Amino acid sequence: MKENIRQSNKMKRSFSNVIGITTGSIAFLFAFTSIPQSKEWIAPPSAVKVTNPIASNEQSIAAGKIVYTKNCYDCHGKKGKGDGPKSGDLEISPRDFTQEQFQKQTDGSIFWKISEGRKPMLSFKKEISEEQRWQVINYIRTLGIKK
Template sequence: MKAVIKVLVVFALLIVSGTKSIAQEISWVAPEYSSSLVNPFVGNQKATNEGKVIFEQMCVLCHGAKGQGNGEAGLTLQPHPANFLALNVKNETDGAIFWKITNGKAPMATYFELLTDDQRWKLVNYIRELEKK
């Protein structure tokens, strides 16, 4: 009887810890102030096109060509890269997405020093374009 209880306790702990790690993967929340950041390129098709070029150079390997988080390099990452077509991303503000690109969170790199503010905003524009397709 004690052995059965031990097995059940271990099983319950595995379920709880597994659920916690899944929740952490999908709940990367940008700070509240990021929602007040204003995208200077909203509606600017030229900026969106430039964002596509940046995306293809810097992001497609992990996030995939269509932004679904299924790029070759991203398949083995934990947590998996964001699926830009998912509701949790679609419901984020441009500022929150910009903040995440800027600051990163392992295994995603921070792009603060690699890309200019304008380049990061252009990426936000292109991510929004992916959501429309």
């Protein structure tokens, strides 16, 4: 009886070892086959509260699309999925703008991130005007709408 219990404990242990090794290897493979995503990027609370002074309408979205195609498309891709032609060269994957996780942040938060940048994404403070940054946000918002 005791022998049986010992035997079954031993089996349980080796079973969990197999599970452990399998998940370990999968995680290991995953880490090396996908481009890593950096730690979550969080805007400071004061920036999160800032509201977009540019109304979202046909004109501002069209203007934002031009800014996007010129400055963001290479990395972020046509539909904002982070699959632009340059994305393969980046050490960090650009985020997916179509996801709820991205879209649920405020315009102020997105504005701050575009202005500050975070390697490998550059800061756009000097590259594009404030107005253009708000316009590009109005455009990015349209990428999150399920069609």
